[in-house]
Amino acid sequence: MNAPAIRQDLLAAAVARLPDNGLRAQRELALARFARQGLPGTREEDWRYTSLQPAVDLSNAWLASQPRAVLPGDVPSDEMPVQPAQRAIDAQWLRFLNGIRIGDTLPDPGTISIGRQPDDDRSLIADDGLSSLNAALLYDVVHIAVPEGVTITRPVGLLLANDASENASVGMTRIVFEVGPGASLDVVENHLSLSAEDSFAGVIIELRLARGAQVRYLRLQECGEAQVLTGRLQVRIGQDASLRYTSIDLGGALVRNDVAIDLVAAGSDIIANGLYLASGSQHIDNHLRIDHRVGPARSRAAFRGILHGRSRCVFNSKAIVYKGADGTDAGQSNHNLLLSDQAEIDTKPELEIHADDVKCAHGATVGQLDEAALFYLRSRGIDADAASRMLTRAFAASVLGDLSVAAAADYVAGRIxxxxDLLVSEPS
Amino acid sequence: MTAMLEIRDLHTKIGDTAILDGLSLTVGSGEVHAIMGPNGSGKSTLAQVIAGHESHVVTSGTVTYCGKNLLELAPEERAREGIFLGFQYPVEIPGVNNAYLLKAAVNAKRRHNGQPEIDAFEFLKLARARMSLLGMDPGFLNRGVNEGFSGGEKKRNEILQMAMLEPRLAILDETDSGLDIDALKAVAKGINALRSPDRAIVLVTHYQRLLQYIEPDRVHVLSKGRILRSGDKSLALELEERGYDWVREAASA
Known part of the structure; x- marks a missing residue:
């Protein structure tokens, strides 16, 4: 199959209509790159199981409708209703609608600086078709900085809402975090859809951890069933810095989540875990890549999936240990529970090792509910449905037990x- | 008097293999029976069939429990009606909290009997008392069901579940296997504490050892899917001395 194509002429016209707010040069640069790169097709190994055709179709239809430029006066203000995660999780929420930050003021800005990405910063990632498309269509870039040595106790919440009810069916978001030396920060990234119409959202978040910085990061994806979402978290980890990352996928029609972690100095420690629940015809693809450039350092990736209906999920996690990165300790695992014989998982935890003194392990499993455990529970008086639910919950529990952001634990547990309940009650 | 459990001419198979081959057994209220026999004689099958394991197919015969046709009931219905199976190999279920399962099991039975659910305080008090009788650390309540338990801890946990559920008929499948002497005594103490005139206990065991601590009313020897010989507790001692071949030879003679 050929790589899906977005019409370059329509894209150029849309880029030209965006306001001249300092990003124009970068957008033009990204547009030119996109013309060369295009979107990845299923011939590329990393996209073998996930076709971006729905994103292309939505983009072309949207571009053909000649979406008008978003002008500063159009930026939505506080009228967006308060969302469930905001009510449940005590965080400093930044709210975005179709990629544009809406005019909320921070309840307690404290020592965090939040602003536009400096216009002279030419470092916006545009290294593949998706990131170039994102950069070309950006309205602006939000830059969040935590100064050296500062501990932020209240998490920063990113509410990323999509509303396609007024033809805004494509939205691009870009956020850059700069976490200073020894600083500490919790982040909650919450994706949701406010309308039932088909829409395509592209989100790229850059996270730069300076020496000794500590970040606990939760991605909670609760999109609607017509949402196409591509997300990328690009992390750069400095010396002795640590990242606790959890990803939870609950919704969406077609979801791709790329997490790329670059360990550029010794002593860093990464734990990335995740859970994806899929049913109906949902397609959820999690791709992790961890570059161990220097040792010693530790990384763990452990994802679990529960699949029902005709859903299809993809898990790919690759740790690359560079030559000389001795003392690397890398582990990857992926376990899947298939509740229906029509659901499908393609899983591939990978290790690529070029150093000598390393400790690495990987493994994947795919299975059904354990019959022996089901009988054991039923023999204690628990009916078959409740026993299935108990075991399915138990399967998910290990991810909840290691949730990166403690402040979100109750909300996430409730949503899962x-x-x-919906998943188990669905006929298989 | 009607028997609590009445098994008549029971035949079962698993896949194409016949296991129980005309087994009959009557257990009355207040009685403790021991089912002994060599490996592969069908002891565990008998326990599993009574509990309702679906891999065993009953091809003929009847099982009546308190006047009801037991074979019509799902495993969970049997449990709520007062049947308890102590597993030979209790299943580890990481992620399901031990206290959560115990409480869910107690409440499933209470709802079935039209009783209100147990309140959290009463539950904890009861569980702690039962655990102390069995020499179990209360910390076990907060662990995953049997998760990382030693063999002895798993068996104690089975007896704890039995003590909380207060069954009318308890089938204990090789509860003594893999226990050291201290654990064996603790488990026996737990079982003896539950002996009562309105409860029956069936001990499935390979060795006579457990019967030194729990005195049975009747002892049955099972071989090739049927009961070859029944007697009082002296039969267990005789078996220990003369081996199972003695019964088999006597039966075929």
């Missing part, structure tokens, strides 16, 4: 429970 609700989704599991």
């Amino acid at each position: 429970d609700e989704h599991l």
Whole structure:
């Protein structure tokens, strides 16, 4: 199959209509790059199981409708209703609608600086078709900085909402975090859809951790069933810095989540875990890449999936240990529970090792509910449905037990429970 | 008097293999029976069939429990009606909290009997008392069901579940296997504490060892899917001395 194509002429016209707010040069640069790169097709190994055709179709239809430029006066203000995660999780919420930050003021800005990405910063990632498309269509870039040695106790929340009810069916978001030396920060990234119409959202978040910085990061994806979402978290980890990352996928029609972690100095420590629940015809693809450039350092990736209906999920996690990165300790695992014989998982935890003194392990499993455990529970008086639910929850529990952002634990547990109830009650 | 459990001419198979081959057994209220026999004689099958394991197919015969046709009931219905199976190999279920399962099991039975659910305080008090009887650390309540438990801890946990559920009929499948002497005594103490005139206990065991601590009313020897010989507790001692071949030879003679 050929790589899906977005019409370059329509894209150029849309880019030209965006306001001249300092990003124009970068957008033009990204547009030119996109013309060369295009979107990845299923011939590329990293996209073998995930076709971006729905994103292309949505983009072309949207571009053909000649979406008008978003002008500063159009930026939505505080009228967006308060969302469930905001009510449940005590965080300093930044809210975005179709990629544009809406005019909320921070309740307590404290020592965090939040602003536009400096216009002279030419470092915006545009190294593949998706990131170039994102950069070309950006309205602006939000830059969040935590100064050296500062501990932020209240998490920063990113509410990323999509509303396609007024032809805004494509939205691009770009956020850059700069976490200073020894600083500490919690982040909650919450994706949701406010309308039932098909839409395509592209989100790229850059996270730069300076020496000794500590970040706990939660991605909670609760999109609607017509949402196409591509996300990328690009992390650069400095010396002795640590990252606790959790990804939870509950919704979406077609979801791709790329997490790329670059370990550029010794002593860093990464734990990335995740859970994806899929049913109906959902397609959820999680791709992790961890570059161990220097040792010693530790990374762990552990994802679990529960699949029902005709859903299809993809898990790919690759740790690359560079020559000389001795003392690297890398582990990857992926376990899947298939509740239906029509659901499909393609899983590939990978290790690529070029150093001598390393400790690495990987493994993947795919299975059904354990019959022996089901009988054990039923023999204690638990009915078959409740026993299935108990075991399905138990399968998800290990991810919840290691949730990166403690402040979100109750909300996430509740949302997972609700989704599991729906999932288990669905006929297989 | 009607028997609590009445098994008549029971035949079962698993896949194409016949296991129980005309087994009959009557257990009355208040009685403790021991089912002994060599490996592969069908002891565990009997326990699993009574509990309702679906891999065993009953091809003929009847099982009546308190006047009801037991074979019509799902495993969970049997449990709520007062049947308890102590597993030979208790299943580890990481992610399901031990206390959570115990409480869910107790409440499933209470709802079935039209009783209100147990409140959290009463539950904890009861569980702690039962655990202390079994020499179990209360910390086990907060662990995953049997997760990382030693063999002895798993068996104690089975007896704890039994003590909390207060069954009318308990089938204990090789509860003594893999236990050291201290654990064996603790488990026996737990079982003896539950002996009562309105409860029956069936001990499935390979060795006579457990019967030194729990005195059975009746002892049955099972071989090739049927009961070859029944007697009082002296039969267990005789078996220990003369081996199972003695019963088999006597039966075929």
